Amino acid sequence: xxxxxxxxxxxxxxxxxxxxxxxxxxxxxxxxxxxxxxxxxxxxxxxxxxxxxxxxxxxxxxxxxxxxxxxxxxxxxxxxxxxxxxxxxxxxxxxxxxxxxxxxxxxxxxxxxxxxxxxxxxxxxxxxxxxxxxxxxxxxxxxxxxxxxxxxxxxxxxxxxxxxxxxxxxxxxxxxxxxxxxxxxxxxxxxxxxxxxxxxxxxxxxxxxxxxxxxxxxxxxxxxxxxxxxxxxxxxxxxxxxxxxxxxxxxxxxxxxxxxxxxxxxxxxxxxxxxxxxxxxxxxxxxxxxxxxxxxxxxxxxxxxxxxxxxxxxxxxxxxxxxxxxxxxxxxxxxxxxxxxxxxxxxxxxxxxxxxxxxxxxxxxxxxxxxxxxxxxxxxxxxxxxxxxxxxxxxxxxxxxxxxxxxxxxxxxxxxxxxxxxxxxxxxxxxxxxxxxxxxxxxxxxxxxxxxxxxxxxxxxxxxxxxxxxxxxxxxxxxxxxxxxxxxxxxxxxxxxxxxxxxxxxxxxxxxxxxxxxxxxxxxxxxxxxxxxxxxxxxxxxxxxxxxxxxxxxxxxxxxxxxxxxxxxxxxxxxxxxxxxxxxxxxxxxxx
Numbered sequence: 225x226x227x228x229x230x231x232x233x234x235x236x237x238x239x240x241x242x243x244x245x246x247x248x249x250x251x252x253x254x255x256x257x258x259x260x261x262x263x264x265x266x267x268x269x270x271x272x273x274x275x276x277x278x279x280x281x282x283x284x285x286x287x288x289x290x291x292x293x294x295x296x297x298x299x300x301x302x303x304x305x306x307x308x309x310x311x312x313x314x315x316x317x318x319x320x321x322x323x324x325x326x327x328x329x330x331x332x333x334x335x336x337x338x339x340x341x342x343x344x345x346x347x348x349x350x351x352x353x354x355x356x357x358x359x360x361x362x363x364x365x366x367x368x369x370x371x372x373x374x375x376x377x378x379x380x381x382x383x384x385x386x387x388x389x390x391x392x393x394x395x396x397x398x399x400x401x402x403x404x405x406x407x408x409x410x411x412x413x414x415x416x417x418x419x420x421x422x423x424x425x426x427x428x429x430x431x432x433x434x435x436x437x438x439x440x441x442x443x444x445x446x447x448x449x450x451x452x453x454x455x456x457x458x459x460x461x462x463x464x465x466x467x468x469x470x471x472x473x474x475x476x477x478x479x480x481x482x483x484x485x486x487x488x489x490x491x492x493x494x495x496x497x498x499x500x501x502x503x504x505x506x507x508x509x510x511x512x513x514x515x516x517x518x519x520x521x522x523x524x525x526x527x528x529x530x531x532x533x534x535x536x537x538x539x540x541x542x543x544x545x546x547x548x549x550x551x552x553x554x555x556x557x558x559x560x561x562x563x564x565x566x567x568x569x570x571x572x573x574x575x576x577x578x579x580x581x582x583x584x585x586x587x588x589x590x591x592x593x594x595x596x597x598x599x600x601x602x603x604x605x606x607x608x609x610x611x612x613x614x615x616x617x618x619x620x621x622x623x624x625x626x627x628x629x630x631x632x633x634x635x636x637x638x639x640x641x642x643x644x645x646x647x648x649x650x651x652x653x654x655x656x657x658x659x660x661x662x663x664x665x666x667x668x669x670x671x672x673x674x675x676x677x678x679x680x681x682x683x684x685x686x687x688x689x690x691x692x693x694x695x696x697x698x699x700x701x702x703x704x705x706x707x708x709x710x711x712x713x714x715x716x717x718x719x720x721x722x723x724x725x726x727x728x729x730x731x732x733x734x735x736x737x738x739x740x741x742x743x744x745x746x747x748x749x750x751x752x753x754x755x756x757x758x759x760x761x762x763x764x765x766x767x768x769x770x771x772x773x774x775x776x777x778x779x780x781x782x783x784x785x786x787x788x789x790x791x792x793x794x795x796x797x798x799x800x801x802x803x804x805x806x807x808x809x810x811x812x813x814x815x816x
């Protein structure tokens with residue numbers, strides 16, 4: 225019979241410890257420390273308490289915990305000395321039925337890993353969906369993580385141990401993240417569509433109005449209909465819009481959603497998570513025959529990443545009346561104009577102005593998004609409440625010096641453009657770090673026609689400067705520009721500086737941020753507030769209505785814009801539950 229939280233909270237200390245036996249390999253001290261926090265409000269509360277026990281235990285205890293785990297397909301498995309839990313997990317991943325070649329490869333990796341790190345390789349082999357990873361993926365992950373820095377790898381091992389414990393906790397309590405599984409599955413299925421040149425390599429790339437992009441729109445629209453939306457359409461810029469009507473005709477709508485386009489060779493969850501989480505909530509309402517005092521409008525924004533054309537936020541921008549007709553003449557790398565692409569897709573360009581929303585008809589905008597960073601992962605937290613989307617400024621720049629012979633030009637006579645930019649890059653790193661939440665990046669740096677034996681006479685580079693408020697961003701920009709001028713003057717160089725993009729910060733509306741905070745707290749998860757360093761569709765809607773965002777933890781240290789981008793069914797389930805809580809709060813507010 226499955227365990228319940230009521231049983232666990234009511235049990236004696238010894239009984240409760242026995243009930244939680246086996247969650248962490250041969251390490252009962254973790255459950256013992258966590259049990260001091262009873263009563264637990266949810267499984268997520270219990271899971272976090274155990275993760276915090278490990279987090280605060282010190283490195284010796286953490287290493288002992290890692291070393292208490294068996295090697296994958298190792299000696300303990302061969303000797304059948306694994307715990308019942310480990311046997312079940314390795315069996316589900318097929319590791320008990322390795323071919324001789326697979327077994328030999330894993331043994332070689334085990335040896336190399338232990339020599340490098342001094343502890344066994346730990347991987348939650350049941351994976352983010354809980355059903356087991358393919359052996360090929362396990363072996364590839366094993367090989368990839370051999371290159372990690374030792375400190376990073378220790379943290380990655382602990383993160384995987386927590387995931388193993390989370391899955392075992394699900395088993396003990398017969399807790400199935402049903403909606404989390406459904407959302408996870410939708411994302412996996414949508415990732416079957418990818419642009420030519422990438423699909424053949426198994427890479428995910430979906431850029432604006434390609435065949436893969438249009439296939440994604442069709443699939444999302446069909447799923448929306450299956451979920452019970454009353455209206456579903458693909459609008460004049462390619463947004464997929466689903467509307468679930470309110471209980472009373474004429475009531476306002478809550479608008480939510482995110483984008484379904486991707487960067488090149490990107491991940492499956494960036495943007496798309498924010499479409500499917502509210503879709504799952506609407507499906508639950510429809511199945512229960514429930515209507516809310518407000519309607520729900522879910523938008524799969526057609527374009528946010530700016531990959532095919534220079535214009536970005538085409539989808540969400542159109543909803544606030546920010547669509548510049550001049551963009552229609554932009555050409556992609558194949559010379560296809562945006563106008564031609566839209567016409568080929570069957571979109572009605574003349575209808576674009578009609579997409580502008582009247583904010584008086586909406587309560588506000590909320591967005592769920594994968595974090596795209598390591599913060600939640602490092603803190604062992606599944607959810608984060610966004611306080612502000614950082615304002616940003618981008619520049620395209622060039623430092624201009626004198627190209628000269630690398631062998632005959634003395635060091636004190638050089639006008640080296642690349643070294644000057646390198647000096648600026650170090651300053652940007654140091655200056656941005658002073659603010660805490662500010663960030664600065666020189667992401668592009670190239671020497672045109674550079675040669676191994678020539679002092680660089682030119683260096684082209686980019687600048688990307690971001691901060692949670694416009695004032696903080698502008699102070700960072702001012703200091704960096706001042707330093708750039710000083711470096712150039714001191715080294716006898718010239719430079720050009722062209723501003724290519726400026727986006728205002730988008731602080732969360734306090735009342736809407738509080739909705740997310742109450743929702744997260746209701747789930748028994750600590751409320752953690754954080755800014756967003758990345759831009760989001762919420763930035764555009766922020767211009768005409770209140771907005772607030774919820775972040776969901778990512779796997780692999782939260783990496784994003786990368787094929788390794790991922791999250792778990794448990795964390796997705798918590799996002800769906802939090803969204804449901806916000807709907808409940810809004811419904812209570814809207815009641816007459």
